Amino acid sequence: MSKTVISLERPEEQSKRNKKDVSRSILQLVEQACDAIAPLWPISTFIARHPWMELEHMPFTEVAEHLQQTQHVHLYPTMAVVRKALARGEINPSFVEKQLENWLSEQSLPVHRHKAEQLCHALLWNETVPHEWLDSSELNELAEEIAEWIGSTNAAVVKPICTRIYKLDERLDQQMIKWCKLYLDDNQAAWAMPFREQGFYPAWQKLIQNDPALSKNERKRLADWPEDAETALLFSLSLLDIDDEKAKDYLESHLLALPGWAGMLKWRSQQSGEGLQLLVDYLAIRLSLEWAFVSPYLPLEQEKKADVSSLLPLLAAWIHWGGISVDEWRQLSKDEMTSCLLFADRFWRINRYHLWLEAWEETYESRLQEKIASRPYIGQKEQAAVQFLFCIDVRSEPFRRHLEESGPFETYGCAGFFGLPIRTRELDSDHTHPSCPAIIEPKHEIYESAQDDAAKYRRRLNVFQFIGGTFKKMKKDALASLLLPEMSGPWLGLHTIARSIAPRWAGHFLQQAEKTAERKPPTNLSLHHEVSCSSSGLPIGFTTEEQVQYVKQLLTNIGLTSSFAPLVVVCGHESMTTNNPYASSLDCGACGGTAGAFNARVFASLCNLQEVREGLVKEGIFIPDETVFVAAEHITTVDELYLLDLPTLSKKAEQSLRLLKGKLEEVKRKANAERLANLPCTGKSKNPVTEASRRSVDWSEIRPEWGLAGNAAFIIGRRTLTKHCHLDGKVFLHSYDWRKDQSGEALENIISGPATVGQWINLQYYASTVAPHYYGSGSKTTQTVTGGFGVMQGNGSDLLSGLPWQSVASSDRELFHSPLRLLMIIEAPRFYIERLLRDNPLFRQKVKNGWLRLSSIEPETGAWLKWKFDRIHGEFYTEPI
Known part of the structure; x- marks a missing residue:
């Protein structure tokens, strides 16, 4: 006897419930798929973005393989780049051999170790298999036999159906670019997109029937299309015959087809509080158009399982380098053949590049260790006349070095927002800007007001x-x-x-x-808490307790809790360029892509408040009455230091200021000379100051400065560790004294904040260097600013998400930035690092999966330890250098 369950709900209620269930399942699919893309900030506040920030739960090698197979994007330096680095002496060949030995020991090999080692060693050092090896009739016959039954090496990859039809994917991309430009336009177009206020998908659904770019039949297929995006997306997946198991990967492939536009929509969704609605709309439009385009071609023929031309080089490599003859191949079982081919294929596409990258990174670390170990002995230091708080930005390192060499000056490094989670509003502006890293939510608003009648x-x-x-x-x-x-x-x-x-x-x-x-008048800052809230909903100013805690936290993090100089200069930084869409990429990334002067003024003003100093005494930090904090701005393009809002100075602070002003011109000249030596086409001027000044205002200059190009390491430790070391402007320097951080809280704060920002910057430069066509933004000379929010190549490309080629390369064929993953070096006892890896799962994941490298320096012995993850035993271990 069969039973039928009869719903007691009214039909309209049941329909609503079913619609909610559909929406929930679609939203879950989109949420999983969008992990493959990162949010893209507008060009006006360009923020270094980690392109794979939501994929860190996967090893770096797996992400590299996935993107190579799905999007043909190569995430490693090419062999041409590697060979140039090898010729320059940047890679120690012995490290390559060592990496290969270690890697082979960790693998489950398909053949005897000796044969596998022969093959891998040959693949490491050769560009291709010699062409004459592929002409053997015996080899071709064997490849034909294997192709009959072996599966493709990337058979599991899910690609959009439109990619299998000639140029249909290009047409679909052009359609999506057009609609995204219309919808996202930031008041630049004279005629705004109709129905835009109703949302992306509803506006498209109303306008698509009038689109002349679609044929009559294509418009007819979309005539009775669902009115809401969730249903339309589910309907499209059904018509395209995408089953549940492949749906997530299918949506991901569509997002990765135009990661720039998808990233901008993701950012807009997050900013508006709409969750992922814009991405749901985007995918609904894209898959709806895909079905309208491919419908006449369905069903498509089954793809070939194997391609003989892809098997030939692998077989030839095994036969000639691996020592397995054709007869021996025929004696192998099908499973053994498959294992051998997959092993060679993955090593050729991924593993050999990874080993070269690791050898390059190992060489850099070894030489950095030698440089730090051989630094001059620093005896008993004299009391500093001036102390400086600089941003960790790598451009600060040369300036700090020359400044310290010029007199009794002491410098500290910290994140350029100075630990202040604030939104800022300049005088009479209607616009507020989050002046803190993107990973931190602003908690306060600070605005300017005129001191006198304005x-x-x-x-x-x-x-x-x-x-x-x-x-x-x-x-x-x-x-x-x-x-x-x-x-x-x-x-x-x-x-x-x-x-x-x-x-x-x-x-x-x-x-x-x-x-x-x-002639902007002098201004005051709203430092003190006000009862009313700002238009952004954030409280204005700080309570006294908050003022004390923010100052205490930063001073504790950098280890400056005693022995204050009469003058402490808090240095924000900005760049000075002309006709440069990427100007904000040269400003302070820690301040959300703007200049750091505002944050420097706020922090210096807080440190000068009497109630703050009294509160700090209770926290164990005593700032003498004669010590005055002054805000300044470091202009990185010309290496000038401007003092801002000079308060009343004590006598000792006045003496220190006179001493500083007498040294700044020489420091500027030396810093400019060092920086310009690395810039191509520096002009005829022999005066480095004059040349740097020209580059900052020349509207035809494509490289006003290198920015953060070259960044390779992040050192967390006392300044004595690196003082007098010439680090080539490649190292983020964050001050930290483990002796004043018994709980490890300060180290945890540095890792969770500034170190994460440094990693994002590093991977932004890495991605723009190894995959400039996908994660970079091409040449500056052919870029177009579109819609007031982004940059394109010409008028019909993806929204460019990375840095221009001129920001990472000194010429078409010569890189300036070495694509290395960030090396994190912490000066602290071993148990500090063990505690950090245990208590910070996100940091542990970054190190474990190869998104950054970790080393530590034992303070008492100076021993340099490399931290590695043993995947077999599931734990970290150390190796001394």
């Missing part, structure tokens, strides 16, 4: 805004745009000629004119 300043500002707004409106207006060239042409022509013929003079003249016209 009516004249506001009138000047309104005039400038009116003129600028009118000019933009006239450019977009159909009739006014015809008159505009006649009115503005002579003046803009003179401007163009001046900036092209005499860029340095014209650039500085315009900068000075702008400053003179603006």
